[in-house]
Amino acid sequence: MKRKLIIIGSIALIGILIGYQLVANKSKIDSKNKMPEKTGISIPVTVAIVSEGSTDQQLVRTGNLIPYKQAEIMATSAGKVLSVKYELGSYVNKGATIVSVDSKLKELSLQATELNINKLKKDADRYTKLLAGNAATEIQVNDTKYNYENALNQAEQIKQQISDATVEAPISGRIIKKNIEPGEFVNVGTSLGTILDVTRLKVQVMISESDVYKLKEGQHVQVKTDIYPDKKIDGVISYIAPQGDDSHNYPVEIVIQNTSQLKAGTFVSVSFLQKTSQQALLIPRSSLVESIRNPYVYVMENNIAKQRKIEVGRELGDKIEVLSGLKAGETVITTGQINLSEGVTVQAAK
Numbered sequence: 001m002k003r004k005l006i007i008i009g010s011i012a013l014i015g016i017l018i019g020y021q022l023v024a025n026k027s028k029i030d031s032k033n034k035m036p037e038k039t040g041i042s043i044p045v046t047v048a049i050v051s052e053g054s055t056d057q058q059l060v061r062t063g064n065l066i067p068y069k070q071a072e073i074m075a076t077s078a079g080k081v082l083s084v085k086y087e088l089g090s091y092v093n094k095g096a097t098i099v100s101v102d103s104k105l106k107e108l109s110l111q112a113t114e115l116n117i118n119k120l121k122k123d124a125d126r127y128t129k130l131l132a133g134n135a136a137t138e139i140q141v142n143d144t145k146y147n148y149e150n151a152l153n154q155a156e157q158i159k160q161q162i163s164d165a166t167v168e169a170p171i172s173g174r175i176i177k178k179n180i181e182p183g184e185f186v187n188v189g190t191s192l193g194t195i196l197d198v199t200r201l202k203v204q205v206m207i208s209e210s211d212v213y214k215l216k217e218g219q220h221v222q223v224k225t226d227i228y229p230d231k232k233i234d235g236v237i238s239y240i241a242p243q244g245d246d247s248h249n250y251p252v253e254i255v256i257q258n259t260s261q262l263k264a265g266t267f268v269s270v271s272f273l274q275k276t277s278q279q280a281l282l283i284p285r286s287s288l289v290e291s292i293r294n295p296y297v298y299v300m301e302n303n304i305a306k307q308r309k310i311e312v313g314r315e316l317g318d319k320i321e322v323l324s325g326l327k328a329g330e331t332v333i334t335t336g337q338i339n340l341s342e343g344v345t346v347q348a349a350k
Helices: 002-033 103-130 138-164
Strands: 043-049 051-064 066-074 078-082 097-101 165-169 173-178 190-209 218-223 228-240 249-257 265-285 296-300 304-309 311-318 319-324 331-335 347-348
Touching: 043 296, 051 190, 066 173, 078 319, 103 138, 190 265, 190 319, 265 311
Parallel strands: 043 347
Antiparallel strands: 043 331, 051 265, 066 190, 078 097, 097 165, 173 190, 190 249, 218 228, 218 265, 228 249, 265 319, 296 304, 296 331, 311 319
16 A cells, blocks of 8 residues: 555656656747847838928829700699600600690680680670760779789680690600600699700819819810720810818819710719929829728837828829828838837938
């Protein structure tokens, strides 16, 4: 029994010694693999000052084509629709009759009113003659004339209602919406469809205050689209807003003749055939740590590197326009970023 206890104790002691040795060995390995502390070590870098600069380039703006004219076909009379003389996509001319609404009751009312008018006219003539012979009073004559004139007004109103039962095309163009079919009942103001005129197209762009004063209505511009990349379309400035928005940008409208069968909604760029000079915050392209899609830089503050997320704009040669995240006078690191992390000490190369 005593011998067994000695053997068990020996085995336990050996296990403890082996475990201790393993822990000691792991500590030595971790110590060897541990990165050396950078305390007191400055990483050499090159830097540049964020500054504002003038950017001269072609004045180009982008936008979407919109129809020159667009109009709703509106019902001007309530009633049952008798006929619809258009289909989706069909072309209609301005003034053409395109929808007819039942006006039979109004026509019958007009006939009755016209009969009443004839009777009242005869009565007015008779009472006028009787008044000359003192056989009628002036009140009778005036009442008869009033009723006659009132009937004439009623007849004109009914004629207008009958006319309103015939809907004419407000503009020339193609039907892009058809909201009604024969047999349906409509009320005044019901939308029956939509007409689009794309023989001409417009594009509206925003122009800064510094550039808008260089433009004039009637001035020719070049319009391009990716649909026809090799074609330059002539455009004319048709409107320059007399008032800008809170950001001092002014709406400018350009009209083009749609000889290329372009569709409304097409994305286009407008070149105003002149240069624009603007102030922009610029940094070297090399200061970007990642791509333009996920841009950030390192800023040096008191010899400490600090990571800064930024928003970039145009690429101007070896410079990048900064829209937000930096301000003029700050120092950005242009080389050596591969060795940097947030908060490390850096030293600008002389």
